Amino acid sequence: MTDADKPARPAQKKNLFAQLEIDTRLLGMIGAFVILCLGFHFITDGRFLTSRNIFNLTIQTVSVAIMATGMVFVIVTRNIDLSVGSLLATCSAVMAMTQTFITPEVFGLGLNHPATAPIAIVVGIATGVLIGAFQGYIVGYLGVPAFIVTLGGLLVWRNVAWYLTNGQTIGPLDRNFMQFGGINGTLGETWSWVIGLIAVLFAFYSFWRNRRSKISHDFPVKPIWAEIVMAAITAVAIMGFVAVLNNYDVPRRRLQQMFEARGEVMPDGFTQGYGLPISVLLLIAVAVVMTIVARRTRLGRYIFATGGNPDAAALSGINTRLLTVKIFAIMGGLCGLAALVASARLSFHSNDIGTLDELRVIAAAVIGGTALAGGVGTIYGAILGALIMQSLQSGMAMVGVDAPFQNIVVGAVLVIAVLIDTIYRKRTGAK
């Protein structure tokens, strides 16, 4: 054996995925997602994987996915938040009231004033943070289990929203505010390409930086071909996503209206793709920030340590009570952000906004690999979980599955996903 002559070389028997340093669980989830999409695509005679449907899928997923990233932190620390759907409703109600009543009538700002949307958003997110922190305080400092506190919250905040708005639908919302809803606010083709390119360059830079840092500490690094493969996959994925969204054209009539509004005449044969929705950009920003928090900050380290062993965390000097408050505050803030997206997408606040979202959010986090026993979970997993849930739901609707069966399937998939994950973890010995 020639290998024996080179004892300094590390073991070469790693499989392909190990060399690429790809998480096999992530790969499994992506695989399930791809099979799901291809299946629907086949059954619907090619209507599922169209630009239009992918565009719609992504904007429908955003609200739940934003909350799911926060739910990861909540579940990782062995808590649960059943109040997110109701909290979303309260935040949405507050934002709607702010922009239709407070800014125009109390502050005297006119309709669609540029300051209206920022004020409403800040007020809405602050509401979420405050309510979340309050619930976290009851859990962390007063010792009431999160399940009970947020089960109470589920009733309380749903009906606070009702009370605030007298149960009325409030709309239409501010024009700038509605930009965050999805189809009402997209970047257009050029800017989408620019953003995509920036994302690719940033990904390359972080790959390079990580490699350089590892080399500087004499750690083993992946072979250069593996780095290139990963970089290429990342670049293709990002640019492919942008290409798909750019491919979905704005309807002719709407374009004509836009030109008319500017007093111009639309040239013949002019087309324009929607491009990246601002709401999706918001989700990506949330995902990046939350991933950095989870992996690269003390807060994230403490969240995972507390989830893994609360006693050890406390004995290491971590203030686990304050940590609980922070986690629920983050969750609340993300509910505010999700409320922005959800109400902007509807273009009004309705009394039942976010109903049952708590279940979708928890399911997304759990399907995405967050363990209810605590200590384990990823942000990207939760987002992928949300995407899988939404694809399943809208795919079945497209196929024409009856509504009761849709919910039966979604419920069964949740249980089966966790079962598969449990078996996988036993097999691989991972915790």
Next chain:
Amino acid sequence: MAIDRNGTPLVEMRDISIAFGGVKAVDHVTVDLFPGEVVGLLGHNGAGKSTLIKCLSGAYQQDSGDIYINGDKVSISNPRDARRHNIETIYQTLALADNLDAASNLFLGREIVGPTGLLDDNKMEAETRKVMHRLNPNFKNFTSPVSSYSGGQRQSVAIARAVHFNARILIMDEPTAALGPHETQMVADLIQELKRQGLGIFLIDHDVHQVKKLCDRANVMKNGQLVGTANVEDVSADDLLGMIIAGKCPPGAIPGPGAIHE
């Protein structure tokens, strides 16, 4: 090795009491510790030795009594305060977060951050490799979570965490309870090494032979009270057992409030 007990003790826990719901877990206990000394704390389960020492490590706060470090009265109300006074603890449960790797556990609560305020994981791992290499050269498993480690490897991580941050006072709660003979010897060697460096060590143990071997002095507790304190050379293993079981203070020991008067 001679220990100078004429100067100021490194630690003095004076007249410490703590009660839980009417039960006096620790009842007016006074113990001290000098630099370069290993002091054993012996007693049955529930004798109060762990509770007493948790007042020093910040996990509990005493109801009455004072703690002096180098002669200065200090207030220790949480584990961070203890760490600030260079008091490090190796808990019986090891207090490791099983889902994190060795480096994350070693630096838990004391992470190294870069200029941007983000964690510098590579630097922490590099430091961990250095520390673990000194402590347990067989240790290779740096990137997987602690849950996949053997008992001895987990113990190594817990010990590394205690000794890496310039501990002056080390508390070891049954450090060898879960270890094999080889690893027990490793801990014994480490204790000698730390003694030479002038650390003071509180060692909690049930095993009188272990205490006779590793400690310079032993405190025996029973029902929350101090039975007595002895130089381990002045008493036999049976004497220590008698103190633990019956609360009888032998002639070679200094009796405490918990000693039975015959």
